[in-house]
Amino acid sequence: MSEPQSKKTRTEYDGPKLELKCINSIRALSADQPQAAKSGHPGAPMGCAPMAHLLWNETMVYSPSNPSWMNRDRFVLSNGHACALQYSMLHLSGYDVSMDDLKNFRQIGSKTPGHPESFVTPGVEVCTGPLGQGISNAVGLAMAEKHLSATYNVGSDYKVFDNFTYVICGDGCLQEGVSSESSSLAGHLGLGKLIVLYDDNVITIDGSTDLSFTEDVVKRYEAYGWHTETVTDVANGINDLRAAVTKAQSITDRPSLIKIRTEIGYGSPSKAGTSGAHGAPLGVDDLAGAKQSYGLDPTKSFHVDDDVKEAYAKRTTEVESKRAAWEAMYAKYTEAFPEKAAEVERRFSHKLPEGIVDNFPTFQAGDKDKATRQFSESCLNSVAGDLPELMGGSADLTPSNLTKLKCSGDFQKDTPLGRYLRFGVREHAMSSICNGLFAYGGFRPFCATFLNFAGYALGAIRLSALSQFGVIYIMTHDSIGLGEDGPTHQPVEMLEQLRSMPNLNVFRPADSNETVASYQMALSSHKTPSFICCSRSTVLAIPASSVEKAMKGAYCAVPEESPDLILIGTGSEVGFCMTAAAELAASGIKTRVVSMPCQEVFLQQTMEYQLSVLPGDVPTMSVEASSVHGWHRFSHVQISMTRFGMSGPGGALFSTFGFSPENIVAKGKTVVEYYKNAGTVPNLNSHPIFDDVMIANGH
DSSP states (O other): OOOOGGGSOOOOOSSOHHHHHHHHHHHHHHHHHHHHHTOSOOHHHHHHHHHHHHIIIIIOOOOTTOTTOTTSOEEEESSGGGHHHHHHHHHHTTSSOOHHHHHTTTOTTOSSOSSOOTTTSTTOOSOOOSTTHHHHHHHHHHHHHHHHHHHHOBTTTBOSSOOOEEEEEEHHHHHSHHHHHHHHHHHHHTOTTEEEEEEEOOEETTEEGGGTOOSOHHHHHHHHTOEEEEEOOSSSOSHHHHHHHHHHHHOOSSOEEEEEEOOTTTTOTTTTTSGGGTSSOOOHHHHHHHHHHHTSOTTOSSOOOHHHHHHHHHHHHHHHHHHHHHHHHHHHHHHHOHHHHHHHHHHHTTOOOTTGGGGSOOOOTTOOOOBHHHHHHHHHHHHHTTOTTEEEEESSOHHHHTOOOTTOOBOBTTBTTOOEEEOOSOHHHHHHHHHHHHHHSSOEEEEEEEGGGGGGGHHHHHHHHHHTOOOEEEEESOSGGGOTTOTTTOOSSHHHHHHTSTTOEEEOOOSHHHHHHHHHHHHHOTTSOEEEEOOSSBOOOOTTOOHHHHTTSOEEEEOOSSOSEEEEEOTTHHHHHHHHHHHHHHTTOOEEEEEOSOHHHHTTSOHHHHHHHOOSSSOEEEEEEEESTTOTTTOSEEEEEOSOOOSSOHHHHHHHTTOSHHHHHHHHHHHHHHHHHHSOOOOTTOSOOOOOHHHHTTO
16 A cells, blocks of 8 residues: 555645645535534545545536536535535535535534435535445436437537536445446446546545455456546645546547545544544544644634635636526527427426326227236337437346337437437446436436346435435336246335335336326326336236326225225236125125225325225235235235245246135135124224324424
């Protein structure tokens, strides 16, 4: 391991004194925040301050007065634990992040949370912290710019979309598998406006990277098809970094990785170059010593001298003038190309085209029964031609997921107008990239794989939900009904994992109308991601279904005014319940069948409606070829999966695991008899309902 820069013999800083003072002020301000909070990560910001200064004070174009300006350069702090650095830069650059906000670092309700949150802090593009996600989001951001510039720019006079995406990442980001997946695809696609600054500080939480990370990162990225540069020192001047960034900007056919040797905790008397600077405040004495080494007053906290403020104010004026020039160009563009401009405005305001829902297919009684993945294919393609923001693809399962867009070709290096994405076998990157597409603005990305393989992508799916990114996930082969591929592919527990996640709608449609309803709700929920889980096997049409009923989350698929028994099903199992209900009725047991395509949507309905469907005091049995967990609030007893599946024909598996109409009939009779003998049916709705404590507390 090389000797830490702060412990080498210092040379005269190669650059203006004010430049060094700006960098040192960033270091001090970024270390003050975790010190005040008694929590946080000062080391990476202290080492990365030269990068941040170059980006914010010279390189990037942005708008503090309009943080959502569509042609801003995008910045992603992939090593999100270093967020004090980003907050310092937002404050210095004039964003709505005050010095008091910095003092409130990591406190409840502040604009400066413990890791960047895109819905909290102006100027933050994506939620980062889970390592590898940010750089992968950035691939999506760069893809978005490439597609939109090809779609809407006109010649050299009207460059509506013409921005770079800049990333600062650390060793941890490049160790996570998701970054390898996304970086591989970025190289394949030749995303020339993606520039990654790799903070090579040779330290992890456990200690030196020699413990676990000794690969040649530069060679790996060259193999991915990236342009690479190496900068060995930014402590004593940033001219080499400046030249490397300039070179990267000129490389238009490849993304760029700049490996930059830094020192974690630069300037700290006792912790510089060690893991001790990573995840805890420096301490009062050590922080004072660092400030003294920077030539700053060690007695002052959260202080920026006027000349540093003025330097950043000057840059803010420069970038705001560039935004103003863009707006003048865009005004002319609007006059010259009103249809293009109107479409851009509609897309970035999250408005759907007028009447788009009328495009969805309608289905009639007597239509041929199909698998819901086939209905999904019809729905997707019925709107795609008139919904240019709908862009996505599959993780190498297009023929199985049935997601190919008939209205568009592939998005590739030489065909950026294409809207169909070939993600390859990269489920985690697929989801993370879609988050980046959504974050850019103007997109409703979709992605697809087998439902079981959502497990590969859960880290990014969780960030879709947390970030309020309305990504549409199309997941086929949704149960043991997929058949012969066996338990490695059969998603026994996945539905409940997804349903337990806040701000995520999980749809499992049972027929054509429910599939249309799922898509319609997904498109109208731009702040909530949606999972549309589809069958491989054929499902029976539900005579009583309609799009309107399905959009309530649950409804009576087989109505019965005064039932002796209620069966709840989802997906393919609703058909089994309907067949069983007919036999139960013939035997004298009046049976209602409830189809519940989306639990989350059903629970948003009025209590009056919920009770009209599921009164709670009628014997109720749920039937779903998935985990039992989560069904107890809706049903007294459950037919479900309590073990992994098996390899065999789908129909035979449904019978083997108890989902046949015959078994549903037998279990239904047992349930009715049990509660008849008991003399009472426990009311599932007889319990207190607590107010949301966060809402009660004003959050």
